[in-house]
Amino acid sequence: MTTILVVDDSKFFLSVLTSKLRAAGFQVIGAASIAETRQILATRRDEIFMALLDLFLPDGPEGEVVDVAISHGIPSVVFTGNYSEDTRDRVLSKRVIDYVVKDDPSSLDYLASLVHRLDHNRTIRAMVVDDATTSRKYMVDLLSLYQFQVVEATNGEQALQRLADTDNIRLVITDYHMPVMDGFQLIKAIRRTWRRDQVAVIGVSSSGSSTLSAKFIKSGANDFLNKPFLREEFFCRIAMNIDLLEQVDQLKAAATTDFLTGIPNRRAFFERAQPLVAAALRGQAEVSLGLIDLDHFKSINDTHGHEAGDSALVAVAKMLQTECRQTDLVARFGGEEFCVLAFNLAAEKRASYFERLRSRISEMQLDFGGKPVRLSASIGVASDPSEGLDGLIAEADHQLYRAKQEGRNRVCWEK
Known part of the structure; x- marks a missing residue:
């Protein structure tokens, strides 16, 4: 977690700014004086990403805290309730990132967004x-x-x-x-x-x-x-x-991105798969496409509720991401159906590859409300790119229908 040093002798402003930064996911170390700031920097310098500094402190009425922070190599933003062109010019002549006037609540929002921006930069x-x-x-x-x-x-x-x-x-x-x-x-x-x-x-x-x-x-x-x-x-x-x-x-x-599982959705799959299939059509690669449909998925929703069904889909998505290679495309096509495009997978390894995915799904043990639930999946696979991506999907869908008709929990191939 990114740590921000906030120095301000106003307890109210320090509290409000600290709350806003913590709500944004940052850790905050607070100080109310230059003495406290020096003590913190002496012991915790390596933790601190940047500092937000009130320009005028009881033991540093001329903005001395800026020099203290900069001398420790801390990226610093100055904020103050008193604005003047001379003060602004003097502060910006030093190696500070920005000069912010805390004249209304919007300045707090600006400081929080600035910290987020710098962290992400x-x-x-x-x-x-x-x-x-x-x-x-x-x-x-x-x-x-x-x-x-x-x-x-x-x-x-x-x-x-x-x-x-x-x-x-x-x-x-x-x-x-x-x-x-x-x-x-x-x-x-x-x-x-x-x-x-x-x-x-x-x-x-x-x-x-x-x-x-x-x-x-x-x-x-x-x-x-x-x-x-x-x-x-x-x-x-x-x-x-x-x-x-x-x-x-x-x-x-x-x-x-599929909102539930976090993996690519059908639209993303088509965008990314098209050039891979085009390469296969040119003879520059090999592709195999598998449509994976969870068996009897409706019964999980009906028996255990839709939250259980969602958990099952998330679990399967994570398993597929783990088991498939980095060169492969994994997507949720909708409902309980997933699609995997195996890129440049040797012909002799295709059967074992998709059979392993089917086996991993059947080995998954999920628990919903103390009740164990087992999953299984039917998989249809196509490997002939001559009809393009649509042709591969159509053939895989046909083979998936075969797998369902032949008893489910199996892999079927094009003949």
């Missing part, structure tokens, strides 16, 4: 593309302060190579004027491979042209910033674009 790679060393290093430093993993490139061609070689680059910040390949050319090249909802691109330039922003966005950029920019604007734009990417990711996951 640690899993994200960002790339800065700029041939000017000073400008590039400045943006790299800001992104590092915001906890991103940062990659650098000095021109468009190098940036494309970095994108191809490095996993999980979700954000690219690129200058316009660069040798070899300028910002417009780079963005167009990126968009030939990565969509706007896969990699966010922000253009930056000091040219000051009023039409440059539109040109960047028409070329495929998600956003644009004029140089020089305020640190707060830079961070807000970065956070906004990453938030949008993650919202799209969440929508995609909701659309392609």
Whole structure:
């Protein structure tokens, strides 16, 4: 669990902010003075991810707590009830992430969302593309302060190579004027491979042209910033674009994940299986598709209730994920039916592979309200990709019907 240090001499504000952060899944260490802060950092520094610091404390009326935190390498956000341009400029001249005024309840929401954003940034790679060393290093430093993993490139061609070689680059910040390949050319090249909802691109330039922003966005950029920019604007734009990417990711996951079991649903299966079957049609791979239907599943719902039925489906899904290989696709097709696409499984191993899945299901022992319940499944398997994915599913469904007709709890193959 990520630990946040909160320093504030107001017991009320400290309590409210602590509750909000804990509700968001964070662990909180509280302090009310610089003395307490020093003591905590001396003994628990390694636990702390970042700090939220009240600027004015009884034993540090000039914001000395900021220097204490920074001297220990703690990423810090300053919050205060008193705002002035001079204070803001003085605080932001130090290596702090943000300066927040606690003037209404929305500031608490902002602090909580900021902590969540920074915590999650640690899993994200960002790339800065700029041939000017000073400008590039400045943006790299800001992104590092915001906890991103940062990659650098000095021109468009190098940036494309970095994108191809490095996993999980979700954000690219690129200058316009660069040798070899300028910002417009780079963005167009990126968009030939990565969509706007896969990699966010922000253009930056000091040219000051009023039409440059539109040109960047028409070329495929998600956003644009004029140089020089305020640190707060830079961070807000970065956070906004990453938030949008993650919202799209969440929508995609909701659309392609079975809500009950957490495994891919029928739609996701079709999207992922199509290219694998296409490879099999070209003779570049082998595929076997198995439709798995739990036997007498309605009786579980009728006898033990729908919660028991749901638990059984979840248990079977987990078993399939464990037993199937990482190269295989496992999905819930609906109701009590699952589908497994075994990719590049040797012909002589197919029978034992699906028979093992059937056996594992029949060995499962579930307990509902103290009453043991045994499961079994019928499986229909098809391996001829000549009619495409729809043909494989149709044949597997036919074989599944055979398995049911022949007594259930068995695997049937196409002839």
